[in-house]
Amino acid sequence: xxxxxxxxxxxxxxxxxxxxxxxxxxxxxxxxxxxxxxxxxxxxxxxxxxxxxxxxxxxxxxxxxxxxxxxxxxxxxxxxxxxxxxxxxxxxxxxxxxxxxxxxxxxxxxxxxxxxxxxxxxxxxxxxxxxxxxxxxxxxxxxxxxxxxxxxxxxxxxxxxxxxxxxxxxxxxxxxxxxxxxxxxxxxxxxxxxxxxxxxxxxxxxxxxxxxxxxxxxxxxxxxxxxxxxxxxxxxxxxxxxxxxxxxxxxxxxxxxxxxxxxxxxxxxxxxxxxxxxxxxxxxxxxxxxxxxxxxxxxxxxxxxxxxxxxxxxxxxxxxxxxxxxxxxxxxxxxxxxxxxxxxxxxxxxxxxxxxxxxxxxxxxxxx
Numbered sequence: 001x002x003x004x005x006x007x008x009x010x011x012x013x014x015x016x017x018x019x020x021x022x023x024x025x026x027x028x029x030x031x032x033x034x035x036x037x038x039x040x041x042x043x044x045x046x047x048x049x050x051x052x053x054x055x056x057x058x059x060x061x062x063x064x065x066x067x068x069x070x071x072x073x074x075x076x077x078x079x080x081x082x083x084x085x086x087x088x089x090x091x092x093x094x095x096x097x098x099x100x101x102x103x104x105x106x107x108x109x110x111x112x113x114x115x116x117x118x119x120x121x122x123x124x125x126x127x128x129x130x131x132x133x134x135x136x137x138x139x140x141x142x143x144x145x146x147x148x149x150x151x152x153x154x155x156x157x158x159x160x161x162x163x164x165x166x167x168x169x170x171x172x173x174x175x176x177x178x179x180x181x182x183x184x185x186x187x188x189x190x191x192x193x194x195x196x197x198x199x200x201x202x203x204x205x206x207x208x209x210x211x212x213x214x215x216x217x218x219x220x221x222x223x224x225x226x227x228x229x230x231x232x233x234x235x236x237x238x239x240x241x242x243x244x245x246x247x248x249x250x251x252x253x254x255x256x257x258x259x260x261x262x263x264x265x266x267x268x269x270x271x272x273x274x275x276x277x278x279x280x281x282x283x284x285x286x287x288x289x290x291x292x293x294x295x296x297x298x299x300x301x302x303x304x305x306x307x308x309x310x311x312x313x314x315x316x317x318x319x320x321x322x323x324x325x326x327x328x329x330x331x332x333x334x335x336x337x338x339x340x341x342x343x344x345x346x347x348x349x350x351x352x353x354x355x356x357x358x359x360x361x362x363x364x365x366x367x368x
Contacts, residue, residue: 085207254293
């Protein structure tokens with residue numbers, strides 16, 4: 001990754017060319033405070049039309065869901081996945097569910113630097129939001145899971161998180177709960193043994209693929225000039241011109257690639273990042289770029305949850321990732337723009353359903 005800075009510069013230039021408007025702001029990459037680009041607030045209809053064209057080229061259109069054409073999703077799978085997402089009996093002590101760390105009434109996070117797991121244990125990375133996660137290139141900070149279906153199976157068996165001892169133990173719990181028999185049959189018709197660990201992951205993934213949050217930016221891209229106020233529009237222009245879009249692009253506004261943390265200016269971290277997955281030296285301190293959707297609501301920030309203020313997160317990223325020292329006005333406008341990425345959560349979709357009662361043979365909670 002030592003040659004990523006020139007690549008980053010070319011990526012920014014390419015994105016802006018695609019938008020149809022060459023911006024002189026690309027020269028801010030690697031610059032000092034004096035070099036920081038100061039953009040006027042785009043308030044006229046002409047300015048907003050040009051800005052919309054740029055935004056549409058860079059971010060595209062947010063889909064209504066993140067369905068995978070190779071794996072059709074049924075309503076029965078979504079319903080089952082929603083129930084499983086909220087069921088703490090998938091954990092060893094029956095006290096932790098997916099929703100414990102990825103709370104759907106809190107934009108998919110728990111507000112903790114790192115989440116408490118089995119017996120209060122904590123891992124070393126922040127729990128990212130499940131909203132819009134299915135749009136990402138992979139799952140987890142290091143990309144070790146290919147999709148949300150695979151990701152859903154990981155924490156259940158992690159001894160620090162939900163701590164179930166084996167896939168077989170999870171299936172035994174599910175089989176012992178009478179209400180799940182009919183739900184799994186409806187979700188996976190024609191299978192001789194529909195209750196399986198893989199099908200649990202598929203169902204949870206089917207539900208998570210509908211966790212999409214359209215935001216004011218999407219309304220603006222669709223043609224609503226009033227969707228962004230003056231500061232948010234100025235922030236969008238700054239977001240493009242200083243080079244944030246080199247990493248934070250696409251429908252999820254991030255999540256589509258991997259980058260070294262400290263790409264331009266070194267960032268102090270002991271986390272080896274993606275190198276732990278690939279074993280490749282060039283992946284040292286490399287992480288999946290996080291999505292910025294709902295970012296103002298999902299702190300604390302960074303892979304370790306060490307940053308508690310959004311303005312600090314913005315200025316640190318500008319310095320370490322694109323070599324820019326932002327002016328106070330740029331920081332203010334960028335934060336305003338990030339607020340325009342806060343989306344709408346459909347209450348009915350994320351409402352907790354009644355959990356099927358345990359059966360007489362359901363294994364008891366094991367606090368050990």
